[in-house]
Amino acid sequence: MAFAxxxxxxxxxxxxxxxxxVPPAALAIHLSIGxxxxxxxxxxxxxxxxxxxxxxxxxxxxxYIFSIxxxxxxxxxxxxxxxxxxxxxxxxxxYSACCFGAGFCVASxxxxxxxxxxxxxxxxxxxxxGLGLGYISPVSTLIKWFPDRPGLATGLAxxxxxxxxxxxxxxxxxxxxxxxxxGQPAIPYTWIAMGVVYFIFMMFGVFTIxxxxxxxxxxxxxxxxxxxxxxxxxxxxxxxxWRTPQFWLLWIILFTNVTAGIxxxxxxxxxxxxxxxGVVSPTAAVGFVGLLSIFNMAGRFFWASMSxxxxxxxxxxxxxxxxxxxxxxxxxTRLGQLGSVNLFVAIAVVALSMYGGGFATIPAYLKxxxxxxxxxxxxxxxxxxxxxxxxxxxxxxxxxxxxxxATHRPKAEAYPLILHIMCGLxxxxxxxxxxxxxxxxxxxxxxxxxxxxxxxxxxxxx
Amino acid sequence: xxxxxxxxxxxxxxxxxxxxxxxxxVVLPTAWGLSYTVQNALKIFDHTPVPAAxxxxxAK
Numbered sequence: 001m002a003f004a005x006x007x008x009x010x011x012x013x014x015x016x017x018x019x020x021x022v023p024p025a026a027l028a029i030h031l032s033i034g035x036x037x038x039x040x041x042x043x044x045x046x047x048x049x050x051x052x053x054x055x056x057x058x059x060x061x062x063x064y065i066f067s068i069x070x071x072x073x074x075x076x077x078x079x080x081x082x083x084x085x086x087x088x089x090x091x092x093x094x095y096s097a098c099c100f101g102a103g104f105c106v107a108s109x110x111x112x113x114x115x116x117x118x119x120x121x122x123x124x125x126x127x128x129x130g131l132g133l134g135y136i137s138p139v140s141t142l143i144k145w146f147p148d149r150p151g152l153a154t155g156l157a158x159x160x161x162x163x164x165x166x167x168x169x170x171x172x173x174x175x176x177x178x179x180x181x182x183g184q185p186a187i188p189y190t191w192i193a194m195g196v197v198y199f200i201f202m203m204f205g206v207f208t209i210x211x212x213x214x215x216x217x218x219x220x221x222x223x224x225x226x227x228x229x230x231x232x233x234x235x236x237x238x239x240x241x242w243r244t245p246q247f248w249l250l251w252i253i254l255f256t257n258v259t260a261g262i263x264x265x266x267x268x269x270x271x272x273x274x275x276x277x278g279v280v281s282p283t284a285a286v287g288f289v290g291l292l293s294i295f296n297m298a299g300r301f302f303w304a305s306m307s308x309x310x311x312x313x314x315x316x317x318x319x320x321x322x323x324x325x326x327x328x329x330x331x332x333t334r335l336g337q338l339g340s341v342n343l344f345v346a347i348a349v350v351a352l353s354m355y356g357g358g359f360a361t362i363p364a365y366l367k368x369x370x371x372x373x374x375x376x377x378x379x380x381x382x383x384x385x386x387x388x389x390x391x392x393x394x395x396x397x398x399x400x401x402x403x404x405x406a407t408h409r410p411k412a413e414a415y416p417l418i419l420h421i422m423c424g425l426x427x428x429x430x431x432x433x434x435x436x437x438x439x440x441x442x443x444x445x446x447x448x449x450x451x452x453x454x455x456x457x458x459x460x461x462x
Numbered sequence: 463x464x465x466x467x468x469x470x471x472x473x474x475x476x477x478x479x480x481x482x483x484x485x486x487x488v489v490l491p492t493a494w495g496l497s498y499t500v501q502n503a504l505k506i507f508d509h510t511p512v513p514a515a516x517x518x519x520x521a522k
Contacts, residue, residue: 015475016473016474016475016476017474017476018474018475018476018481019474020474020476020481020485021476021480021481021484024484024485024487024488025484027488027492028487028488031488031491031492160488160492163492163495163496166492166495166496166498166499167491167492167494167495168495169495169498169499170494170495170498171495201491204487208484219473219474283505284505284506284507286502286505287502287503287504287505287506287507288503288506289502290499290500290501290502290503290505290506291503291506293499293503294496294499294500294503345506
């Protein structure tokens, strides 16, 4: 295979390699691809671009760029997960960096020539594939390096995806301001610069990542995991995992948790201003969005780490049980009822921390149920739930808001309905989580050899 | 790859400075981004009265 230095065999850690070098490698990838969540900073500048004939793009057309990227994130994660397990994290990260960087460059050409098709292909398709490959690439490696704390390890990496928006937003804004001031085309030059900067930053991850050698375990760790019926000592390969009821229960869990979170995230700034009309300024609403971002990121690390102590099922039990209560009472804080901005903000940030926590805890839940052998590939297939939630969540919110506006009813009255629908979704997730049981032994792999995956040698015993 | 797989062999010999440097590479940009976000988040405590003109207009 081309670029042999990217092979799994070339990235096996030498004795003495510290596992604490692996999270920064994973973070370099996730902090980069997390830029996707900051795409909104380009919306208005793109709307202001005009073609030679004076035509401009609509908000809907520009909105599709992000949707295509998230769609291809899910598709590529699902399609390339099994390949990633064979090829190793270094090659996957490298291809992710190439796709993500090249995506920016192609989109830049699209912005220069006012071609939305090129932007869809560049940022949406190429960039989306980079997102999918990058998102799942470090997961199983981290779990192998941190068998004693899988939640903490994957939580750290996936926290980076939340943090990526905090870097990508101001970086995009500052670069656009810089190029505009210099009299150069702001968006094309910004995208080229971002493509190059992110590619270099991701290369740090590519060359730092290592896989543990066969038989490695953390110094001082006995190899014994917590005793629980839901922590399997057996592995299930990806081709069998997705046929188990447990996979689809986790799919429902991720889907419902993400859809509910998007219900708040999608409309955060308008929602707080509509619910507290005349009390919350647009500036304060921007602050609210920033606060949600911080709790979304912090929740990824906090809840995933907590799940190492509490267990995955109890952690999701908290997400759903507490989530239902919080979403139910959130509308009661609005003007005319309790009228408390502080209470509304407090409820929303806790809810958003659990949205992030849901993303970050799912790889460890998968590892508990299916073992660490194919966890990246299984995680990749599970991320299709995210893609669908990214479509369904905004669809529910916008359809209800549009209906209220069309029938000349105050928007503030639409939010209780939206949030109570999210309560119903969380109740579905709650039941799905309760139904999770250990994977039937007929799905276990017969011949297990975790460090050197060779799926052709392994057959499930069904 | 023929080292004994003992607990001692699994002990890290990587320089703590190298580990700190690797973490700095990811912590510095994160801290930069976080500082912007925190500055924005603090605006939630902005209690200036909302002029009627800046109240969110009904959606189209």
